[in-house]
């Protein structure tokens with residue numbers, strides 16, 4: 111088998127933030143040991159709790175942020191250190207579509223110039239070639255040249271998001287990390303962008319990480335899906351299996367809560383209890399305080415992510431039912 | 441029944457001579473939830489930003505926005521500032537644009553609480569913490585000292601919801617309030633908004649691209665296209681049997697949780713606001729366009745009780761969902777708006 115395009119090996123990331131009267135720094139463990147692989151031409155969908163570390167994981171996958179421990183490799187080579195010449199060269203091979211388009215764009219610069227920026231940074235093409243590529247990128251993402259001349263605040267939310275996608279695609283990257291790329295788009299343009307990403311992938315063998323709260327879109331675009339909860343992957347498998355037949359109680363709640371237009375409304379698993387706090391991780395299984403089927407041992411023993419079928423894994427005592435000793439909470 | 445809480449009449453907005461909103465009417469009663477869906481760029485946000493006078497100077501706004509007896513477009517600036525965040529609150533689409541990056545969450549929430557609820561000192565802290573708890577931010581007390589960049593996208597979104605609820609509004613305009621939240625938290629937040637609605641009789645305008653969210657949380661839904669409302673109906677009716685071809689196209693474009701299929705996007709692009717097509721703005725992309733569609737911009741007409749449609753052929757079409765039908769070509773001259 112060929113080497114994966116991207117691999118994350120047990121990466122962790124803790125943010126220190128100063129809190130309290132005397133400013134004692136508190137650690138917020140955003141990513142608590144995640145391993146995953148993405149092959150060329152494959153899309154891995156990431157779903158999960160808000161604040162579970164999806165964006166942090168995505169930034170580490172692109173080398174925008176270094177993990178505290180663990181390894182990130184792109185095309186078989188270790189991620190070069192942040193800010194080095196090697197690292198800059200790699201930046202054009204891997205691009206990110208950010209969650210918050212206004213935050214990702216410069217308010218003072220017309221968007222067409224921002225789309226061209228990666229070409230300038232990496233010295234790609236002559237000025238006229240750059241102009242051509244910008245025109246193509248605008249067209250590809252359904253924007254007009256008039257849109258290109260505007261400033262970010264003069265565009266609608268969906269138009270801004272397409273600018274960000276156009277900019278990410280302009281260097282012809284091998285890996286694309288999309289962080290909530292379509293949630294600001296109306297469903298018809300969503301369909302266009304999803305079709306566009308699928309086509310680009312088929313054409314160029316693009317590897318993708320697709321982070322989204324919209325399970326329908328994730329189902330549409332991903333071959334595999336990983337579910338995150340408080341910095342851990344709690345379930346992984348093919349998109350088909352994970353979303354049709356979720357095994358982990360959190361995934362079950364997630365799938366049952368997906369809103370549906372039209373009359374039929376499925377029975378919802380309603381979660382109760384405090385949403386999780388990465389600064390005070392519960393003991394045992396991090397999901398146990400909200401889990402409708404938690405048992406005593408879930409409070410004390412952290413379940414490991416273990417294989418539960420071909421290409422399918424989950425981290426839940428009730429599924430694997432094999433005690434995993436020595437993994438008590440930090 | 442008492443009159444509507446807020447009534448928008450003939451609202452028009454233009455930027456540099458390009459119209460973004462072309463005559464929109466809404467009436468919303470106390471306690472009611474109106475959903476607004478539609479094309480990206482169709483004027484959903486601009487309609488409400490104009491109503492709250494939050495657009496830049498260069499925007500030309502016409503029409504009337506009555507909150508009870510006051511015309512919001514004409515009240516003095518100080519009065520407007522008092523109403524905004526007080527009786528009327530808005531949750532913005534972009535958390536980054538609404539939160540100040542250099543102020544802590546406590547400062548930002550505190551300002552709203554001081555201004556609209558007259559709180560000070562300790563009671564601000566207590567109320568700010570209560571609000572963050574309410575929207576499900578873990579470790580609320582600790583989080584008050586955080587800056588926006590120290591929070592995840594979804595956490596910032598919930599801070600904005602807390603800020604909007606701080607002034608106990610009569611009308612809450614929520615522009616994509618839950619897009620950055622996972623569906624379990626999204627469900628909790630929407631349940632919270634429903635609870636506040638029931639308890640305080642707050643009216644809610646929910647702008648969202650998530651048709652499922654709108655279907656489950658709104659009584660009525662308006663669909664916008666190119667600056668106008670093209671269909672308005674009870675939520676259930678709209679999603680079960682859309683009557684306007686654009687509304688039908690939107691519902692067809694929805695992906696499902698079942699096997700992936702090529703998604704059906706509506707062919708073509710939104711018209712350039714400076715060069716609108718003759719007649720119905722959707723006609724160049726419409727599978728049912730006919731010569732009748734070029735005879736002027738169709739009015740939003742009442743077709744059945746509670747249902748309004750702006751389509752020249754509304755009475756005669758029998759729309760079958762989920763079919764890929766190319767638009768019909770009709771000879772048309774270019775017209776400038």
Ligand SMILES: Nc1ncnc2c1ncn2[C@@H]1O[C@H](COP(=O)(O)OP(=O)(O)OP(=O)(O)O)[C@@H](O)[C@H]1O
Pocket residue numbers: 125126127138139140158159160161162163164165166167209388589590591592593594595620621622
């Ligand atoms: N710069 C930072 N400083 C301190 N804490 C941070 C920082 N960035 C992220 N965090 C914390 O790390 C955790 C994970 O954040 P992250 O943005 O990765 O979550 P996410 O899964 O992308 O959530 P969402 O779905 O809401 O976007 C959150 O609790 C967040 O508050």
Ligand SMILES: Nc1ncnc2c1ncn2[C@@H]1O[C@H](COP(=O)(O)OP(=O)(O)OP(=O)(O)O)[C@@H](O)[C@H]1O
Pocket residue numbers: 263264265266267268269294295296455460478479480481482483484485486487496533
């Ligand atoms: N400050 C501005 N200057 C110029 N044009 C603007 C400005 N603000 C908005 N527009 C334009 O007005 C139109 C309507 O924008 P609006 O933000 O209301 O769209 P929307 O329906 O909310 O779309 P989305 O679903 O993408 O958020 C768009 O074409 C947009 O480009």
Ligand SMILES: [Mg+2]
Pocket residue numbers: 164165166209289592593594
């Ligand atoms: Mg995120």
Ligand SMILES: [Mg+2]
Pocket residue numbers: 266267484485486533615
């Ligand atoms: Mg908008």
